[in-house]
Amino acid sequence: MKNCEPPEIIRKTLALAESWQNRANTLRNKDELKQQQMMRRLLNHPSDKTVVMHLVDQSFRSTNPQRVVDQFSYLLQHHGIPHFFPQVEQWLLKIFLYLGKFVPKISHTQILRRIREDTRRTILPEETEILTAHLKKRQAEGVQVNLNHLGEAVLGDAEAQNRLKHYGDSLRNPDIHTISIKISNIVAQLHPLGFENELDLICERLSELYRIAGENPVLQSDGTRRAKFVNLDMESYHDLDLTMDAFMRTLDQVEFKNIQAGIVLQAYLPDSFLRQQELVKWAKKRVKNGGSPVKMRLVKGANLVMEAVEAEVFGWPLTVFDSKIETDANFKRMLEYGLQPENIAVVHFGLASHNLFDLAYTHVLAEERGISDGLVFEMLEGMADHVRRTLQEEKRKGESKEINLLLYTPVTSQDQFISAIAYLVRRLDENTSKDNFLRHSFDIRVGSVAWKFLEKQC
Numbered sequence: 001m002k003n004c005e006p007p008e009i010i011r012k013t014l015a016l017a018e019s020w021q022n023r024a025n026t027l028r029n030k031d032e033l034k035q036q037q038m039m040r041r042l043l044n045h046p047s048d049k050t051v052v053m054h055l056v057d058q059s060f061r062s063t064n065p066q067r068v069v070d071q072f073s074y075l076l077q078h079h080g081i082p083h084f085f086p087q088v089e090q091w092l093l094k095i096f097l098y099l100g101k102f103v104p105k106i107s108h109t110q111i112l113r114r115i116r117e118d119t120r121r122t123i124l125p126e127e128t129e130i131l132t133a134h135l136k137k138r139q140a141e142g143v144q145v146n147l148n149h150l151g152e153a154v155l156g157d158a159e160a161q162n163r164l165k166h167y168g169d170s171l172r173n174p175d176i177h178t179i180s181i182k183i184s185n186i187v188a189q190l191h192p193l194g195f196e197n198e199l200d201l202i203c204e205r206l207s208e209l210y211r212i213a214g215e216n217p218v219l220q221s222d223g224t225r226r227a228k229f230v231n232l233d234m235e236s237y238h239d240l241d242l243t244m245d246a247f248m249r250t251l252d253q254v255e256f257k258n259i260q261a262g263i264v265l266q267a268y269l270p271d272s273f274l275r276q277q278e279l280v281k282w283a284k285k286r287v288k289n290g291g292s293p294v295k296m297r298l299v300k301g302a303n304l305v306m307e308a309v310e311a312e313v314f315g316w317p318l319t320v321f322d323s324k325i326e327t328d329a330n331f332k333r334m335l336e337y338g339l340q341p342e343n344i345a346v347v348h349f350g351l352a353s354h355n356l357f358d359l360a361y362t363h364v365l366a367e368e369r370g371i372s373d374g375l376v377f378e379m380l381e382g383m384a385d386h387v388r389r390t391l392q393e394e395k396r397k398g399e400s401k402e403i404n405l406l407l408y409t410p411v412t413s414q415d416q417f418i419s420a421i422a423y424l425v426r427r428l429d430e431n432t433s434k435d436n437f438l439r440h441s442f443d444i445r446v447g448s449v450a451w452k453f454l455e456k457q458c
């Protein structure tokens with residue numbers, strides 16, 4: 001096998017990935033270069049990751065400035081000042097260690113302001129003026145935005161109702177066209193053992209959102225109007241069947257026949273391919289009966305550690321694949337199936353990845369199959385913006401099929417910044433796990449050892 005030439009599609013994929021990477025490297029701006037240097041320092045000092053996780057996790061738990069400052073000082077004294085901070089910030093932290101406790105209110109405000117500022121590229125402030133300006137900027141760049149109000153599973157019904165109202169308000173905002181939600185955000189304390197009861201409540205609340213989405217359509221460039229888009233993100237295996245069933249059952253109602261909603265499936269779950277086939281089968285019937293296509297976003301899965309811990313603690317079988325290579329293989333299998341013309345016609349396809357090889361493979365495969373509609377590339381705001389800009393150039397060249405881009409954009413308000421913790425930890429983990437593309441991508445060069453390592457996974 002070693003001497004065999006790779007198939008044509010792989011050769012094309014590798015060539016495209018190389019050209020995109022070379023171009024992306026020239027597109028990095030000053031901020032991105034600064035971030036690249038920080039990541040390099042973080043990766044050179046693995047213990048910094050632990051310190052950052054502690055700092056992020058523990059700095060927002062209390063609203064009492066004295067308590068926050070105490071904890072922040074304790075962590076810095078205990079672990080030392082992380083090396084990845086730029087020199088100036090290291091000095092500021094040293095000053096903080098001496099003086100912070102004497103002026104807790106000022107220190108508290110400064111810590112929060114700084115953390116919010118430093119994470120602003122990935123988590124946008126939800127305050128109206130800033131958010132509207134950002135949405136308009138992206139619109140002018142030809143990039144669609146999928147807004148995600150950050151927040152983890154809610155504990156009580158009052159909070160679930162609050163979230164529901166908040167999502168409804170977003171859908172009424174003319175500048176917001178697409179939102180992502182999770183079922184654990186709209187129904188508290190979900191448990192698959194009460195499957196039917198849970199399902200009824202999720203469907204009821206989801207119906208409320210789809211209804212608002214339909215009542216507040218977006219005016220498109222061709223003069224037609226389409227309902228706002230609500231996407232169901234996937235979190236844990238625990239919620240897979242509930243999310244799937246709620247999605248299909250809600251959309252089965254006649255009033256939602258023409259709503260184009262979306263759902264996410266995670267390739268690291270062996271069960272997901274079966275679910276994808278069920279979804280396609282159901283969508284074929286829906287479209288045959290005069291309904292609209294739906295959409296599926298394919299991701300690899302962001303909660304690997306949580307799934308592993310849960311399995312370990314409860315002595316359950318592991319819900320995810322054992323290795324990245326198996327996840328990657330399932331991802332390709334689901335991609336291949338999703339891009340079959342008769343399938344993408346009824347289940348539009350969102351390819352969500354920052355792995356340049358997967359992005360390139362999808363593009364090549366779609367071109368080979370002549371797919372021009374229903375495919376969108378999805379990336380996270382602030383994670384690999386130079387790559388996003390590279391993909392957009394492909395669109396402008398006009399030589400190949402258009403690349404539709406959707407940027408997943410987490411937002412949170414200043415007083416809700418605690419909701420950002422889990423998201424930040426997931427991104428930090430993804431950026432630093434040894435097999436992951438992003439771990440190597442910060443200063444990657446085509447042909448380097450890291451490039452060859454990642455190429456082999458392709």
Ligand SMILES: Cc1cc2nc3c(=O)[nH]c(=O)nc-3n(C[C@H](O)[C@H](O)[C@H](O)COP(=O)(O)OP(=O)(O)OC[C@H]3O[C@@H](n4cnc5c(N)ncnc54)[C@H](O)[C@@H]3O)c2cc1C
Pocket residue numbers: 232233234235264266268299300301302303304320321322323324327352353354355358378379380407408430435436437438
């Ligand atoms: C727009 C967008 C939306 C997203 N929405 C969701 C969502 O709703 N739900 C969600 O869970 N995630 C979501 N994600 C995150 C996504 O699941 C991936 O974690 C992330 O994008 C990394 O995958 P990759 O293809 O970019 O990179 P790669 O580096 O190619 O892959 C990394 C991924 O491989 C898998 N992996 C790594 N090591 C192992 C191992 N030892 N065993 C098994 N698998 C392994 C993990 O899933 C890991 O995240 C989203 C990502 C994007 C870009």
